[in-house]
Amino acid sequence: xxxxxxxxxxxxxxxxxTGALTRRVYIADDHEGYRSGxxxxxxxxxxxxxxxxxxxGEEALAGIIACQPDVALLDVRMPGINGIEVCRRLQxxxxxxxxxxxxxxxxxDPVLSTQAAAAGAVALLGKETPPNTIAAQLLAAAExxxxxxxx
Amino acid sequence: MRDPAGGVAGALVQALGxxxxxxxxxxxxxxxxxxxxxxxxxxxGTRPGEQVGRRLTEVLPGExxxxxxxxxxxxxxxxxxxxxxxxAVEAGRERGxxxxxxxxxxxxxxxxxxxxxxxxxxxxxxxxxxxxxERLATAQRMARAGSWSWDVVADRWQWSEELYRxxxxxxxxxxxxxxxxxxxxxxxxxxxxxxxxxxALRDGRPYEISFSVVLPDGRRRILRGRGVPVRGDSGAVExxxxxxxxxxxxxxxxxxxxxxxxxxxxxxxxxxxxxxxRETVDAVARELALDIVGVAQxxxxxxxxxxxxxxxxxxxxxxxxxxxxxESLAAQVLRDGGPxxxxxxxxxxxxxxxxxxxxxxxxxxxxxxxxPREAPIGVLTGHSTAPGRVGEEDAAFMETVANVxxxxxxxxxxxxxxxxxxxxxxxxxxxxxxxxxRARRSISEALHDGPLQDLLALGHDVARxxxxxxxxxxxxARVGDGLARAVSQIRxxxxxxxxxxxxxxxxESALRAICAQQAAAGGYTCAVRIEPTAAxxxxxxxxxxxxxxLRNAGKHARAEHVGVTVALEEDTVRLDVVDDGVGLAEDRLxxxxxxxxxxxxxxxxxxxxxxxxxRVGPRxxxxxxxxAVALLP
Numbered sequence: 001x002x003x004x005x006x007x008x009x010x011x012x013x014x015x016x017x018t019g020a021l022t023r024r025v026y027i028a029d030d031h032e033g034y035r036s037g038x039x040x041x042x043x044x045x046x047x048x049x050x051x052x053x054x055x056x057g058e059e060a061l062a063g064i065i066a067c068q069p070d071v072a073l074l075d076v077r078m079p080g081i082n083g084i085e086v087c088r089r090l091q092x093x094x095x096x097x098x099x100x101x102x103x104x105x106x107x108x109d110p111v112l113s114t115q116a117a118a119a120g121a122v123a124l125l126g127k128e129t130p131p132n133t134i135a136a137q138l139l140a141a142a143e144x145x146x147x148x149x150x151x
Numbered sequence: 152m153r154d155p156a157g158g159v160a161g162a163l164v165q166a167l168g169x170x171x172x173x174x175x176x177x178x179x180x181x182x183x184x185x186x187x188x189x190x191x192x193x194x195x196g197t198r199p200g201e202q203v204g205r206r207l208t209e210v211l212p213g214e215x216x217x218x219x220x221x222x223x224x225x226x227x228x229x230x231x232x233x234x235x236x237x238x239a240v241e242a243g244r245e246r247g248x249x250x251x252x253x254x255x256x257x258x259x260x261x262x263x264x265x266x267x268x269x270x271x272x273x274x275x276x277x278x279x280x281x282x283x284x285e286r287l288a289t290a291q292r293m294a295r296a297g298s299w300s301w302d303v304v305a306d307r308w309q310w311s312e313e314l315y316r317x318x319x320x321x322x323x324x325x326x327x328x329x330x331x332x333x334x335x336x337x338x339x340x341x342x343x344x345x346x347x348x349x350x351a352l353r354d355g356r357p358y359e360i361s362f363s364v365v366l367p368d369g370r371r372r373i374l375r376g377r378g379v380p381v382r383g384d385s386g387a388v389e390x391x392x393x394x395x396x397x398x399x400x401x402x403x404x405x406x407x408x409x410x411x412x413x414x415x416x417x418x419x420x421x422x423x424x425x426x427x428x429r430e431t432v433d434a435v436a437r438e439l440a441l442d443i444v445g446v447a448q449x450x451x452x453x454x455x456x457x458x459x460x461x462x463x464x465x466x467x468x469x470x471x472x473x474x475x476x477x478e479s480l481a482a483q484v485l486r487d488g489g490p491x492x493x494x495x496x497x498x499x500x501x502x503x504x505x506x507x508x509x510x511x512x513x514x515x516x517x518x519x520x521x522x523p524r525e526a527p528i529g530v531l532t533g534h535s536t537a538p539g540r541v542g543e544e545d546a547a548f549m550e551t552v553a554n555v556x557x558x559x560x561x562x563x564x565x566x567x568x569x570x571x572x573x574x575x576x577x578x579x580x581x582x583x584x585x586x587x588x589r590a591r592r593s594i595s596e597a598l599h600d601g602p603l604q605d606l607l608a609l610g611h612d613v614a615r616x617x618x619x620x621x622x623x624x625x626x627x628a629r630v631g632d633g634l635a636r637a638v639s640q641i642r643x644x645x646x647x648x649x650x651x652x653x654x655x656x657x658x659e660s661a662l663r664a665i666c667a668q669q670a671a672a673g674g675y676t677c678a679v680r681i682e683p684t685a686a687x688x689x690x691x692x693x694x695x696x697x698x699x700x701l702r703n704a705g706k707h708a709r710a711e712h713v714g715v716t717v718a719l720e721e722d723t724v725r726l727d728v729v730d731d732g733v734g735l736a737e738d739r740l741x742x743x744x745x746x747x748x749x750x751x752x753x754x755x756x757x758x759x760x761x762x763x764x765x766r767v768g769p770r771x772x773x774x775x776x777x778x779a780v781a782l783l784p
Contacts, residue, residue, distance in 0.1 A: 031604035037611045077599070082655045106603050107642060107652055109667075111660035127607040128638055131614050 023142035024051040026067050028060035028083070029075035029104075034127065038073060041131045047139055057081025065095045071142040073134075076105040076112065076124075084112075084119045091120035100141040104129070122146050161186065169193040174248075174267035180260065182206050182223045191267055194248065223263045226252045236270070246271040288312055295397035299326070303352065304389050317374065317397045319366035337363035337371060348378075355380045355388045361398075372399045400544075403438075407548045410434045411555055418559035427559055428460035431531075435552055436462040439545045441533040443467065443513065446521070446556070447481040448529040450474070456481050456530065464534075466511060480505035481530035484518040489530070490546045491518045495538035508534060517541040521553040521560075528560055581760035584753075588649070588691055595649035603641045610634045643668065650694060658686035658693065658717065665698050666715055673705015675730075677713045685719040689783040692761070693717055693726050696754050700728040700779050708732025708777055723763070724783040731776040734769060758783060 025042045027050060029035035035053060042048045052067040054060040057080040064072050064086075074083035081089070087101045101121045105112060108126040116124040122141045125134060140146045164175050167188035174191025178184055184202045192199040195211050202210050207220040226233050232253035249270045255262050288311065291297055297314025301307075308326035315322040318335055327335075329348075336344050340362035347360045357379045363371050376395040383389035414431050422430075428446045436444040443464035447456040456475040461468060475481050483505065484491045493499060493516045496508055508516055513534035522528035531553050535541060613631050618624040645651060646668050650661035659681045670677035697715055704710040710732035718725045758765035763783040770778040 031600065031608065034604050034608040034611070037608045041611070041615070076655050077651060084655060105655075106599055106607060107645070107650075107664070109652060109656065109660055109664050111663050112652065112656045115656055115660070127604070128610055128635060131611045 022047055022049045023071060023139060024049055024067070024069040025138055025142070026050075026052045026054070026060070026064050026069040026072040026099075028054035028056070028063070028072070028078065028086075030055050030078045031075070034075075037131075038134065041135055042073075042138065045135045045139070048135065048142075057083070057086050060086050061089060064090060064099055068096055069099055071100045071102060071138050073102050073104055073138060074121075076103050076116075077107075084115055084121070087116070087121045088119040100144070102137060102141050104134075164188045167191075172269035174265070174269075176265040176267075177255070177257075178223055178263040178265070180227070180262070182220060182227065182263065184210070185262065191265070194267065222250075222252050223265070226254055227261065227263050230254050247274050292316075295400075296394055297396075298392070298394040300393075301391045302389070303391065304383075314395060317372065317395065318364060319368065319370075319372075335364045335366075337365050339363075351378055351380050351391060352388050355382050372397050373402045374398065407438050407551070410438050411548070411551045414552060415555045415559075418555060418562070424560065424563055425459075427556070429462075431552060431556060432460045432462035435531070435533055435549060438548065439533060439541070441535050441540070443511065443532075443534040445481075445532050446529055447475050447479075447532070448521075449485075449527070453526075456485065459529070464511060467507065476506075478503065478506060480508065480516060480518055481532055484520060484530050484532070485527055488524055489518055489520040490550060491516070492541055492543065492546050493517070494541065498538070512536055514538040515540045517546045517549060519546060519549045519553045522557040528557065531556070577760045577762075580756050584757050584760065588695070592649040595645045595651055598641055598645050598648075599651045603638060603645070606634055606638050606641070610638070647698070649691075653690055653694065658690040661690070661694055662697060662715065662717070665694060666701060666713075669698065669701035669705060670713070673701065673710070673713075675705060675710045675713055677701070677715060679715045681717045682719055685717045685724050688719075689724045689761075692757060692783055693724060693781075695757065696726055696765070696779075696781050697728060699754050704728070704730040704732060704777075708734070710776065720782075722784065726779075726781040726783070728779045729770055729776065730778075731774065734775055734777050754781070 025048050027035055027039050027042065029038070032055070035055070039050050039053060042050050051069050052063040054063045055078075057078045060072070060074055060078070060083075061081065074086055076083040083103045083105075087103065090096050090099065090101070102123045102125060103116045103121045104125045104127055106127045108124065113124045123137055123146050125137060129137070137146065164186055165188065167173050167175060167190045169190055171188075171190045174188050174194060176184060176187040176191050183204055183206050187199050187202050189199050192202055195202065195207075197210055207223065208216040210216065211219055222233055222235065232251065235250050235252075236247060247270050249268045251266045251268075253264055255264045291311055291313035295313070295317060297317050298311045299314055300309040302309075306328065308328065310322075310326040312322045315324075315326075318327075318332075320327070333341055333344065344360065344362050347358050350356075351358050357377065359375070359377045361373065361375045363373050365371055374395045375398045376393060378391045378393035380388040381390040381392065414427070414434060417430055418427055428448075432444040432446055435441065441463070444462040445458055445464070445467075446460040448459045449455070450457050456479070458470050458473060458475060461471055480491070483502065491502075493502065495514055496504055496516070497514065505516075507513070511534070514536055515538050516532065516534045518530055518532040520527045520529075521531055531549050533541060533545070533549060610631065613627060613634060616623075616627055618627060646665055650664050652664050653661040659679075662681060663679050666677040666679050701713060701715070704713045708730050710730035713728065713730045716725075716727040716729075718727075755765040758781050761783060763781065765779070765781045767777060767779045770776045
């Protein structure tokens with residue numbers, strides 16, 4: 001575990017352009033293959049690090065509260081509690097106030113986006129999103145640069 | 152004295168020859184024949200000359216002569232005439248003679264004269280008349296019809312015997328006059344009766360009339376009458392001939408037939424057994440003028456009897472729905488098989504008196520079994536406070552009604568069975584469809600969680616590969632495209648099987664996904680509107696029906712625009728799918744449901760399996776196109 005400061009202010013970048021700090025990422029997906037692929041991608045990213053992984057909603061809820069990551073990438077469809085519900089509960093309970101949540105789904109559609117936004121997620125990605133884009137989205141989310149125009 | 156047989160009188164006497172039918176003789180003080188006509192002499196079997204100067208005892212053999220001479224002696228002694236009928240046999244034919252014997256004074260002498268009339272023919276005529284009268288009376292009795300004749304001028308009435316009986320009067324008395332007659336006519340029929348009679352007297356035309364009479368014992372009879380006025384020389388009506396027929400039984404039979412038919416008709420209208428029984432007991436009480444009519448039904452088909460319907464008998468009403476004991480009349484009849492007729496409870500010693508009849512003061516009762524003898528379903532009973540009010544005919548009517556009830560009950564039972572079977576079938580269909588839904592869902596989920604995720608993960612792996620050789624980039628791009636196509640195909644299949652969005656995104660998400668998919672495939676635009684309250688109730692079925700209808704809109708209707716609405720109406724989810732396509736002729740729908748469009752038929756099955764409905768027809772707003780409405784409770 002790192003001791004990165006908690007907060008959602010954008011991290012201060014130094015002049016050289018390298019991140020002064022890495023953004024901490026929690027990943028939850030019940031599909032082991034997809035999850036480990038994303039974890040590898042995050043781990044390889046210079047500005048991101050994986051601080052925890054889960055394979056269902058319960059695990060994700062507990063892991064996020066324990067890790068207090070900067071950003072969490074949650075699969076929408078998971079056994080037990082689904083990703084949107086995890087998002088909603090964290091929002092309601094305020095137990096991880098600074099975490100930005102990005103949802104990812106194998107079956108994207110506009111209604112799901114609306115629901116994701118309503119639940120407090122900052123983005124909903126399709127699982128076919130190219131790896132680099134996913135990494136970029138996570139970083140942007142962690143830095144507070146993405147959000148919905150949904151009330 | 153002069154010869155009595157001489158002169159004109161003698162010639163007349165001699166002219167009365169054999170076969171003339173009139174015989175004359177005069178006897179002297181010694182009762183000897185003074186003069187005798189050949190016709191009378193022939194009666195004694197002798198010639199006239201042989202009888203003159205002789206007494207009858209000398210002319211007629213044995214007892215006949217004695218009796219004849221005794222008659223003459225009585226008349227001579229008493230001076231009173233005598234009339235007697237003398238049977239005789241002539242040439243094997245029975246003949247009858249009417250013989251007058253009377254005293255005459257002639258020339259200072261007391262003679263006895265005999266005049267005999269052959270009445271054989273007139274007696275036959277009389278007998279024929281008598282026979283014809285008797286036949287008429289019999290016919291009138293059988294037809295319950297009586298004839299009458301009214302001499303208007305003398306105001307004299309003649310009534311046939313049967314007419315007396317019909318009017319409840321004794322034939323021994325004189326016929327009633329018009330005023331007395333009117334007294335027997337039921338009050339409400341008196342005015343029409345008077346009017347019809349007055350009009351017949353005025354215009355002399357034949358007339359017909361139906362009216363009721365009230366007999367001295369209070370019973371009412373219904374009569375149908377006809378009168379034929381006869382005009383005299385002056386042109387005025389002097390006489391009216393007529394007849395009156397007692398049609399009470401006929402009218403009653405007609406009324407009962409109507410009542411039984413009405414019960415039968417009611418049974419076919421789908422009323423409950425409760426209503427049918429109530430109407431039935433009222434009808435029986437009305438038709439038979441009974442004070443209490445009840446229906447007892449066996450509980451559970453072969454259990455004890457319970458009172459199900461009651462007409463009259465307010466004091467007994469608390470027993471409705473309760474079991475009847477073995478001592479009840481209904482239970483007795485059920486044991487014996489019925490029908491039972493008790494003209495008077497107080498005049499019979501055979502049956503144990505049912506407690507009800509005693510407690511409510513019922514004097515006469517009838518009861519019949521409802522249903523087949525081997526498996527009776529109940530008993531119909533009727534009671535009157537008056538003795539002798541129920542007879543064979545009443546029991547026959549009750550049996551007719553019981554038959555109607557039995558067939559109604561059988562029909563209701565059959566209907567209940569059909570409903571039960573149809574419900575069972577509905578449950579089976581629902582189970583089968585649920586099983587199919589579960590299978591589709593599990594396949595769809597397996598596709599989602601397995602191959603789809605694998606392919607997506609693989610996509611990431613491919614995306615991160617760096618081309619090593621010149622051709623690699625092209626190969627990698629092709630692999631990536633292939634993966635994307637596979638992902639897309641799997642998603643299509645999943646939507647067809649079961650939209651996994653449903654679990655997370657709910658009805659709206661899943662329905663929009665299906666609409667988008669079908670709209671793209673069918674080449675039309677699709678607008679979706681979902682009331683939030685309608686979601687979460689019949690989502691799976693709504694999706695399944697919508698998918699089928701949207702597919703039709705593209706495939707058969709060639710629609711350009713389709714609207715899908717899901718709303719909630721009084722706890723029932725309503726799905727409307729409206730298109731602007733070529734439409735489906737309404738008369739073709741059953742055919743389409745039955746054969747061609749398996750999808751539509753199964754849609755209806757699914758809706759009906761949960762007690763809902765499904766119909767496809769022209770648009771409700773009158774625009775060209777088709778509207779499908781599913782109501783899913």
